[in-house]
Amino acid sequence: MGVTNKYVTIKHNIDGAPAESDFELRTADLSLVVVHGSKDVIVKNLYVSIDPYQLNRMKKQSASQTAIDAYGVGRVLESDHPEFATDDYVVGLLGWEEYSIVKGGNMLRKIGSTEFPLSFHAGILGLSGLTAYGGFFNVSKPKKGEKVFVSAATGSVGNLVGQFAKLHGCYVVGCAGSRAKVELLKDQLGFDDAFNYKDEIDLKSALMRVRLCQLIWSLNMNRHFPDGIDIYFDNVGGEMLEAAVANMNIFGRVALCGVISEYTDTGRRAAPDMLDVVYKRISINGFLAADHMHSFSDFTSITSDHLRHKRMRALEDISQGLASVPGAFVGIFRGDNVGKKLVQVAQI
Amino acid sequence: MGVTNKYVTIKHNIDGAPAESDFELRTADLSLVVVHGSKDVIVKNLYVSIDPYQLNRMKKQSASQTAIDAYGVGRVLESDHPEFATDDYVVGLLGWEEYSIVKGGNMLRKIGSTEFPLSFHAGILGLSGLTAYGGFFNVSKPKKGEKVFVSAATGSVGNLVGQFAKLHGCYVVGCAGSRAKVELLKDQLGFDDAFNYKDEIDLKSALMRVRLCQLIWSLNMNRHFPDGIDIYFDNVGGEMLEAAVANMNIFGRVALCGVISEYTDTGRRAAPDMLDVVYKRISINGFLAADHMHSFSDFTSITSDHLRHKRMRALEDISQGLASVPGAFVGIFRGDNVGKKLVQVAQI
Numbered sequence: 001m002g003v004t005n006k007y008v009t010i011k012h013n014i015d016g017a018p019a020e021s022d023f024e025l026r027t028a029d030l031s032l033v034v035v036h037g038s039k040d041v042i043v044k045n046l047y048v049s050i051d052p053y054q055l056n057r058m059k060k061q062s063a064s065q066t067a068i069d070a071y072g073v074g075r076v077l078e079s080d081h082p083e084f085a086t087d088d089y090v091v092g093l094l095g096w097e098e099y100s101i102v103k104g105g106n107m108l109r110k111i112g113s114t115e116f117p118l119s120f121h122a123g124i125l126g127l128s129g130l131t132a133y134g135g136f137f138n139v140s141k142p143k144k145g146e147k148v149f150v151s152a153a154t155g156s157v158g159n160l161v162g163q164f165a166k167l168h169g170c171y172v173v174g175c176a177g178s179r180a181k182v183e184l185l186k187d188q189l190g191f192d193d194a195f196n197y198k199d200e201i202d203l204k205s206a207l208m209r210v211r212l213c214q215l216i217w218s219l220n221m222n223r224h225f226p227d228g229i230d231i232y233f234d235n236v237g238g239e240m241l242e243a244a245v246a247n248m249n250i251f252g253r254v255a256l257c258g259v260i261s262e263y264t265d266t267g268r269r270a271a272p273d274m275l276d277v278v279y280k281r282i283s284i285n286g287f288l289a290a291d292h293m294h295s296f297s298d299f300t301s302i303t304s305d306h307l308r309h310k311r312m313r314a315l316e317d318i319s320q321g322l323a324s325v326p327g328a329f330v331g332i333f334r335g336d337n338v339g340k341k342l343v344q345v346a347q348i
Numbered sequence: 349m350g351v352t353n354k355y356v357t358i359k360h361n362i363d364g365a366p367a368e369s370d371f372e373l374r375t376a377d378l379s380l381v382v383v384h385g386s387k388d389v390i391v392k393n394l395y396v397s398i399d400p401y402q403l404n405r406m407k408k409q410s411a412s413q414t415a416i417d418a419y420g421v422g423r424v425l426e427s428d429h430p431e432f433a434t435d436d437y438v439v440g441l442l443g444w445e446e447y448s449i450v451k452g453g454n455m456l457r458k459i460g461s462t463e464f465p466l467s468f469h470a471g472i473l474g475l476s477g478l479t480a481y482g483g484f485f486n487v488s489k490p491k492k493g494e495k496v497f498v499s500a501a502t503g504s505v506g507n508l509v510g511q512f513a514k515l516h517g518c519y520v521v522g523c524a525g526s527r528a529k530v531e532l533l534k535d536q537l538g539f540d541d542a543f544n545y546k547d548e549i550d551l552k553s554a555l556m557r558v559r560l561c562q563l564i565w566s567l568n569m570n571r572h573f574p575d576g577i578d579i580y581f582d583n584v585g586g587e588m589l590e591a592a593v594a595n596m597n598i599f600g601r602v603a604l605c606g607v608i609s610e611y612t613d614t615g616r617r618a619a620p621d622m623l624d625v626v627y628k629r630i631s632i633n634g635f636l637a638a639d640h641m642h643s644f645s646d647f648t649s650i651t652s653d654h655l656r657h658k659r660m661r662a663l664e665d666i667s668q669g670l671a672s673v674p675g676a677f678v679g680i681f682r683g684d685n686v687g688k689k690l691v692q693v694a695q696i
Contacts, residue, residue: 286625
């Protein structure tokens, strides 16, 4: 028993910003029989996640015979694993493909309830949510009333950090890349304020641009945070990180979640003023969601409760069909997405 | 009753590296009578500390009518404070001068015992010691067997970090600026290894030099730390910080104590790869000794015990006479000092 499995892969390793032409859709025959004793699980993928960090692996990897790994949600077709049965909904590390074989059921998790849309488990109730929750609560250790700055604030993680921070009683300002996103943050997600980081910046010289950005953002932060920033949840790195450190209060904390400005430009580096870091006793903390799995059950029960009572909302941006994956991926580096970017690969 | 008080001050604010000609020795009349109810304490200074961080204030301050603030040890001449009596030995924030008036006895501490040389209280048993102790134990949270890298390792703080780290069962490598210092670290202070950061670097182009330094230091670290660095105690910032981050293990910690490479060159900035910081979950923590006062009594009792049993040694570099202050200060930016730099202002 077998199917033809469509999958998305790269033609060659990617240097710099990705283009749709770097990707191709291929097919391979796939047996739907699981080997007895293997604990393998065959999943029909429903939603696959599109995340900036996936680019980092594409830089090193050359043309591949297999799909790009991606977090996602699916339905079990065949299982040799005692914890998973046919037709269970599951979430875990799948791939940009129609069907994934999860070896030994590794890191797969069963979705127990269908109270929420399945797509939520790939976003607000999945790794993006845990990243926001772990990074904000465990890494930044926020106190009520603290001033929180979030970059890429309409992104999959940033919008959730802002929502968690507001619910925690913090003052929250976000930055994003368009006027519509700024309005969304203020009007629909409850951010106290927001600004467009692309405003007023239209210079030819890259170096001038970088320095001017740093200055303008710093002034913006100074305006929005007359009392300084206590917590910066950083998704972008680069000069935004420099500007945030310059505006931080003593004992300020940076939760360093991603460095999207460096993903597509390896020559670009943040150079925060370390004199500020010393004198203001700032801590800059890199983290990965994987280190916060111990918080997963707290995170899902709290977040589910917030969703149930409409205290949080899921911001999703879903494209249809596996063929839309390359365009969706390229788009996130242009800031096309609003909220969690997913591709729906199949209906059920 | 009065004296003529000699003091060292700056002629103008200092931009870049300091020169002896930036300073001058002045005199002022000083009354030796304390005002009743003021709690003021008049101290005859014996040892004053010479520290790189003092330059940061000189950058902002213009010509001053008063001495430069400096940590030091002295003898009480007159006191309106109930905790201090004439002839008590004290340590605290004094100045580059013969006599200091400590308003309200603010932050002054009595030296209870003369078991150790008085100068020790301005160094290994004073703020330098607390900086090393608090930064190493409280900020870096070391575990036995971890690999520790210390820059400016023969400096006032660095040499103590290395000694504490060895006593804690860590593997310790230091870097310093001469062959003699490297030998000292290995032969007399028990460092497992050390290297000279000036070796092999003699290039005209500053930018080339910076990049080459980073490369050479990175290779050096790679050689000395085949299993990576767990803790970097950073006294210098700049490209050394970049090289250390590049060689760090997951969950590595940087205790950022000072940024001497930036003190004399405001254009110079460390730009560690934040992608490394995220993926290796590195934390970069600025700190000041002042935040570790709660550890002071533990620190002094433990360190005194180590000194008593010859498990630690005080590395001191003492110049004689107030007139030697400018030369001593300028010298620390050239790396002239070996260990804690002090100036002895008076004998008793």
